[in-house]
Amino acid sequence: MRHVVMAVCVMSMLAGCAPKEVAERIVNVYTSRHYAQDDALYAQFTKQTGIRVNVIKGEGPELLERLVREKNSPSADAYMTADAGMLHRAKSAGVLAPLDEDTVRHVPDRWRDRDRHWVAVTKRARVIVYNKARVSAQEAPQTYEALTEAKWRNRVLIRSSGNVYNQSLAASFLALWGEEKTKQWASGIVTNMARPPKGGDRDQAKAVIAGEGDVAVMNTYYLGQMLNSTDEQERLVAQQLGIVWPNQETTGTHVNVSGIGIVKGAQHATEAQQLIAFLTGDEAQRQFAATNYEYPIVPDVAPSELLRSWGTFREQTVGASVIGENNAAATKLLIETGWK
Ligand SMILES: [Fe+2]
Numbered sequence: 001m002r003h004v005v006m007a008v009c010v011m012s013m014l015a016g017c018a019p020k021e022v023a024e025r026i027v028n029v030y031t032s033r034h035y036a037q038d039d040a041l042y043a044q045f046t047k048q049t050g051i052r053v054n055v056i057k058g059e060g061p062e063l064l065e066r067l068v069r070e071k072n073s074p075s076a077d078a079y080m081t082a083d084a085g086m087l088h089r090a091k092s093a094g095v096l097a098p099l100d101e102d103t104v105r106h107v108p109d110r111w112r113d114r115d116r117h118w119v120a121v122t123k124r125a126r127v128i129v130y131n132k133a134r135v136s137a138q139e140a141p142q143t144y145e146a147l148t149e150a151k152w153r154n155r156v157l158i159r160s161s162g163n164v165y166n167q168s169l170a171a172s173f174l175a176l177w178g179e180e181k182t183k184q185w186a187s188g189i190v191t192n193m194a195r196p197p198k199g200g201d202r203d204q205a206k207a208v209i210a211g212e213g214d215v216a217v218m219n220t221y222y223l224g225q226m227l228n229s230t231d232e233q234e235r236l237v238a239q240q241l242g243i244v245w246p247n248q249e250t251t252g253t254h255v256n257v258s259g260i261g262i263v264k265g266a267q268h269a270t271e272a273q274q275l276i277a278f279l280t281g282d283e284a285q286r287q288f289a290a291t292n293y294e295y296p297i298v299p300d301v302a303p304s305e306l307l308r309s310w311g312t313f314r315e316q317t318v319g320a321s322v323i324g325e326n327n328a329a330a331t332k333l334l335i336e337t338g339w340k
Helices: 002-011 037-051 062-068 086-094 164-177 179-192 201-209 220-226 234-241 269-279 280-294 303-311 319-327 329-334
Strands: 026-031 051-056 078-081 119-131 215-219 241-244 253-261
Touching: 026 062, 026 269, 037 051, 037 269, 051 086, 062 078, 062 119, 078 086, 086 164, 086 253, 086 319, 086 329, 119 201, 119 220, 119 269, 119 280, 119 303, 164 179, 164 215, 164 253, 164 319, 164 329, 179 269, 179 329, 201 215, 201 220, 201 234, 201 241, 220 234, 220 241, 220 280, 220 303, 234 241, 253 269, 253 319, 319 329
Parallel strands: 026 051, 026 078
Antiparallel strands: 078 253, 119 215, 119 241, 119 253
8 A cells, every 4th residue: 555655656746745654553453342441541552652543342242253254354453352251262263363472471371361362451350249228248148159048049130141251250160160060050040030130230230229139240340330420320329239259268259351362364463462562551551440440460550449449359260261261161051050
C-alpha cells in the first residue's frame, strides 16, 4: 500500500504533493470484554505509541468463530476474552501464535498459557454473596461445598451452565476434587437453586436483595461496578450484600482471568506485542484495578483501594491453563446434572 501511495506522490510531485508518512500503525483487536474502561486504556496506548487500536467487540465464542473462518487471511491481530476457557478454545482451534518471551516474562507462569499462546491481563475472583438482612455473617456459607447443604434448599442463585465463568469454576473443581465430587457438587447446586438460572452475575445479586433467594455466586468486579454505579438501585443492592471469600481454610477462592493472544498470521503482530506489553505493564495493571475492580496479574502492582478494603484472600492454586484444558469436561458434567 505504501509503495502505491508513494508512487502516486512521485507522479504528482510537480502538482505539489508533499511526501508524507502514510503507513498508519494499527492493531485490530477482537474482544469480548465489554467494559468502557478498556477504551480509556487503548486511548492511552495510542497516545504513547502512535498505534491506533481498532476494537471489534462481540461475544467470545462468536469472535472465535470469526477467527477460525478468517484463518487464511486474518483481519484481527489480537484476541482478548474474559475467561481462561475461551482462551484455551482459541488455542485449540489453532488461531493463536506464541507470544515473544520478552513480552510475557514479567507475568507469573500460572497466569499465562504454557506455550505462550495467551497471557492473562486481569484476575477476578468468584465469590459468594448473601443478603445481610436475612443471613448473618456466621451463618453465611464459607465454602462452595456449603452451598449444597440442605439448609440452602431453594435459596441459591447462580447463572446458567452455558456461562463460561461457571464452567471455569467447575473446571477448577475437576482439577482439585476429581470428577465424582465435582458432579455431586453440581447436582447439589441444582437441587438448591432458588429458580432456574437466568441473567448475569449482577442479576443474581439483585434477585438476592429482591428476596428470590438468599445467597448468590458472582465475580468480584461486578460487585465493585455495582457499588460505584451511577444507578442508585444498583448501589443499594450492592450495599446490602455481604461477601464470603470461599474455601479460605481449604483450597482457596476460585480465580479466573481475562487474557489476550496474538492471532496467527496477524498483519500487525509487532503492534499487537506492544499492546500486550502495555496491558500487562504497571500503569494499565493499576488502572484495571482502580476503574474496573479487577485484580492485577503482576505481583508488584497493588490492588486498588476498594479491592484492598475487601482484604486479602487465599486463591486456588489451579493455573489458568488447567482451567482452560478442563473446560470441555466441566461443561459436559454441568449439563449432565441438569444445570440449565
Ligand atoms: Fe464479566
